[in-house]
Amino acid sequence: MDSVLFNDFSAIQNEGDLLLLMDNVVESLGLDGFLFAYAINGWLPSGEPGEIQRWLSKGIDKKSLKAWLAPFDRASRKDSDVNRRFDPIRRFMVQQTIPHQFLLTDIIKENKNEYTLVEKRWINSLIKNNVVNLISIPVQLPPSEYWSLSFFSKNTRYQLESSDKARLMLFAHQLVYHCIDNLQWREDGMKYSIVKLTAREKDCLYWSAQGKTANEIADILGLKTETIRKYIKNVMKRLNARSKTQAVVKAIEFGLLDIGISHPKTDNR
The missing domain is CATH 1.10.10.10 (Winged helix-like DNA-binding domain superfamily/Winged helix DNA-binding domain)
Incomplete structure (x- = not known):
């Protein structure tokens, strides 16, 4: 796995190259897919997750991804069960600085009280889409940017080693800075913001x-x-x-x- 994670990022010229790299990382880890996302604000003063400005993914059902990315319907509260406003993993990870692994089936089985009913529905929706084992790597940048690299698998027995977590954390930071410096993710994210102010x-x-x-x-x-x-x-x-x-x-x-x-x-x- 080291040869993939310590890849020469100078060869990554566009998102097509980036997708090929991530495919290799997913394969080397023995996982099924990934989601890499950038938000100007990880969590808002309103208590909801920030808008996703840019993302790249593979292995995620397109309908579920669209629902996760969708703007909130604050008036009707009829958002999809997989909308990120109900995402307990994101709610937890925006306060973290190191990778964490989640076995979603265990969360449901253990009936943990820290999760609300809507959060458990969100977890169940992912399980139905074969997202059972989830590895999340956060990258927090000032003043409030939140970059997240997540890998997932349907294999309940998959366990990430501590040494692999350290390597993934370094890889995620290198990935973020390459996207900022060479792929203009931050600039594009600001450009596509909903409103422009002078x-x-x-x-x-x-x-x-x-x-x-x-x-x-x-x-x-x-x-x-x-x-x-x-x-x-x-x-x-x-x-x-x-x-x-x-x-x-x-x-x-x-x-x-x-x-x-x-x-x-x-x-x-």
């Missing part, structure tokens, strides 16, 4: 999130108060937000705003 609109939202009024933001940015209100109104409309607070929350959810950084008092447009 730098000035982000300035207004940032200072709103800090509790500043329109008058105070105008003083900070050297603009007129009415101009600030116009920026915020435009943002609310594009984000379909009913209030300034909701606009801030949605901007964070979509990866458009990072309120954890120090914001300079500039007047760059």
